[in-house]
Amino acid sequence: MTIGNFETADLRSDTVTRPGPGMRAAMAAAEVGDDLFGEDPTVRALEDRLAGLFGFSGALFTPSGVMANQIALQLLVGPGEELVCDAEAHVLAHEEASPARYGGIQTRTVSAERGVITAELLAGVVRRGNPYTLGTRAVEVEQTHTRAGGTVHPLETLRAVRELTAGAGLAVHMDGARIWNAMAATGTSAREYGETADSLSVCLSKGLGAPVGSVLLLPVEQLSRARKLRHGLGGGMRQSGILAAAGLYALDHHVERIAEDHAHAEMLAAGLTDAGFTVRPPETNIVIVEVARADEVVARAVQEGVLVTAPGPETVRLVTHLDAGQKACRRALDVLAAVMTDVVTGVRNTAPAGHL
Numbered sequence: 001m002t003i004g005n006f007e008t009a010d011l012r013s014d015t016v017t018r019p020g021p022g023m024r025a026a027m028a029a030a031e032v033g034d035d036l037f038g039e040d041p042t043v044r045a046l047e048d049r050l051a052g053l054f055g056f057s058g059a060l061f062t063p064s065g066v067m068a069n070q071i072a073l074q075l076l077v078g079p080g081e082e083l084v085c086d087a088e089a090h091v092l093a094h095e096e097a098s099p100a101r102y103g104g105i106q107t108r109t110v111s112a113e114r115g116v117i118t119a120e121l122l123a124g125v126v127r128r129g130n131p132y133t134l135g136t137r138a139v140e141v142e143q144t145h146t147r148a149g150g151t152v153h154p155l156e157t158l159r160a161v162r163e164l165t166a167g168a169g170l171a172v173h174m175d176g177a178r179i180w181n182a183m184a185a186t187g188t189s190a191r192e193y194g195e196t197a198d199s200l201s202v203c204l205s206k207g208l209g210a211p212v213g214s215v216l217l218l219p220v221e222q223l224s225r226a227r228k229l230r231h232g233l234g235g236g237m238r239q240s241g242i243l244a245a246a247g248l249y250a251l252d253h254h255v256e257r258i259a260e261d262h263a264h265a266e267m268l269a270a271g272l273t274d275a276g277f278t279v280r281p282p283e284t285n286i287v288i289v290e291v292a293r294a295d296e297v298v299a300r301a302v303q304e305g306v307l308v309t310a311p312g313p314e315t316v317r318l319v320t321h322l323d324a325g326q327k328a329c330r331r332a333l334d335v336l337a338a339v340m341t342d343v344v345t346g347v348r349n350t351a352p353a354g355h356l
């Protein structure tokens, strides 16, 4: 898309990427079959590859990350049972109350700093059940944590959570939509992360740049139940190898390059800091900037071909990805620094004395 003479710099989300010619060619050439009958070789290849990579015995291709998470939660937590997660978790904020609606799951939240759930935090929260008390059944962690700004749960933290939960007989589901970013940022391997959870959902359509899909990794004993849940949620797909092929292509071509997205996020954060704004130091590909009248900043930037979001009234969010190269990010920086300075100056000039 172009606005005026400029290519649009779309930093609203890493979900906006479009498949390039190589990925499209791989999709067109995919061998397919009816996956509801378990007969799609390309889906099978994707599932097997990811199961092997993260060290799980089973895997299930789903149309979305939401569906992968909800299947996982329903597998681990029954109706009338309790899930503990961060108050800003994606499964709560952006999944249409599905734990309650479809799983009958009671959620109890903790307010984790930077969205990072620790064993210390959990120790004071998880409950053993008794005839009068609802016990905790599972814990959910998000790697990386989106609403906190792409923050990373360190491996040691996850291991400690795993130890505590295992000791208490609780399961752990990891929403690893952006686990690829955590791997790129820390050098931690897929298998090391995989060892810290009972189930793990990974997205193909965010940093990896595929158009559709997630894969839920789980013990193979749970696979047939997971397939039934997916079907019941309307996620039984037929010749979905055409989509899985995009995921396989992304695993071959788009994993290594994620470090570039992180470098672009660093560059944006440094530039906006230099321009006088408070920026949360990005850990991965998400940059959060504090600025008054965030909605106005978003609206003005769009007119200059720079697309960002305002998750709060005084925060602007930028997400770097495959389709926003260095040139686009540099332009976004110039435009945002100018627009934000202008908006803030306007606020200063119009606010009553003492209000800024």
Ligand SMILES: Cc1ncc(COP(=O)(O)O)c(C=O)c1O
Pocket: 015, 063, 064, 065, 066, 067, 069, 090, 142, 144, 145, 146, 175, 177, 178, 203, 205, 213, 214
């Ligand atoms: C942390 C996290 N989990 C899950 C999802 C859901 O993925 P999808 O949009 O494929 O349903 C997202 C989407 O942005 C996400 O950020």
